[in-house]
Amino acid sequence: MNFKKINIQLVEYLAFTLIWAGVFGTPFFIHRHFGDIQWDRMIDDWINISFFFIVFILNSYWLVPRYLFKRKYLIYISSIVLMIAILIGGNLMIDNFRRPHEPVSMPPMELGPGMPPMELGSKMAPPMGFRPSPPPHEEKPFIMVLIEDLIISLLVIGASTAFKIMSQWINEEDKRKDIEKEQLKTELALLRHQVSPHFFMNTLNNIHALVDIDTTTAKDAIIRLSTLMRYLLYDTAQGHTSLPKEVEFIRSYISLMQLRFSKKVKISIELPAQIPDIQIPPMMYISFLENAFKHGVSYQVESYVIFKLEIIDKRLICQIKNSKHKITQEIDKEYSGIGLSNIKKSLEILFKDDYILELKDEPSYFEVNLSIPINI
Secondary structure (H helix, E strand, O other), X not given: OHHHHHHHHHHHHHHHHHHHHHHHHHHHHHOEEOOEEOHHHHHHHHHHHHHHHHHHHHHHHHHHHHHHOOOOHHHHHHHHHHHHHHHHHHHHHHHHHHOOOOOOXXXXXXXXXXXXXXXXXXXXXXXXXXXXXXXXXXXXXXHHHHHHHHHHXXXXXXXXXXXXXXXXHXXXXXXXXXXXXXXXXHHHHHHHOOOOHHHHHHHHHHHHHHHHHOHHHHHHHHHHHHHHHHHHHHHOOOOOEEHHHHHHHHHHHHHHHHOOOOOOEEEEEEOOOOOOOOEEOOOOOHHHHHHHHHHHOOOOOOEEEEEEEEEEOOEEEEEEXXXXXXXXXXXXXXXXXXXXXXXXXXXHHHHOOOOEEEEEEOOOEEEEEEEEEOOO
């Protein structure tokens, strides 16, 4: 999160630097005439721009964070008004100091050969036909300068406020996404441990009943239960596991579930001939499997649960299909403990948009198809 915050600040400072570099560089190109640079006018413009630059800085990095974001609106508006008044007053004073109003003097008048030129005063009428050259640049009326400075000040303040609000929004949005990701990671951790306690209780009861009836099956069930518990406690702690371990976990889970059901329940497991040793997120299928056994098995009529895993074009495709014997509730409510929306969010964290989840809710069966990318 800190690294992202630094990146956002770097982007903000870079954009800030580029924008103002362009603004300060504009007078250099405006006041060039045939290769000559009008330095006096360019310096005047730089001085004016510097005032607005200071306003931008103060508003973006002091007034907006200190008052506007903390909803101290009265103090913020008062500070803006005071800052604009100081800006316009200072700008007018410096402008008046750098451009003093001087009367237009008449050029010396030639009286004739051997006579010194006569200086004409500013109040004397110029000779007939004489027109004084215009001043270097016309002075704007005071009210026009005032209005221009006010409009530009408001535009700069508006732009700097929008600039800071956008930066703050991006920062807050990143924080919100980080918090959401942490929350969903917690949900993923819970998902890895969401095998129902009733499953363990029923399995232990079944094993206890098998001890006297079928010792070999009871021993195998105990081994599978210990394998499943070891997988839950240790092999999923890192947030990833190997595909062979995940397959073995699924085998153990289904095998233990078979202890609870009669032969009317047909359970089919279809796996690739060669299972590659690749890393995948653990416990991706347990929620779907639990749902299949919960809603797809009936003790009165024949039922089935199908688990199929295959690898096609560098994608791991899983199909879980189960029979249906009653009207089911909304899909979101069927997934005990996490919900369909949370499953999708979890998949988005793990794979972003590179996954495919299809659900088929038909009158006689329910089917889940999940495709995720893998590195082979």
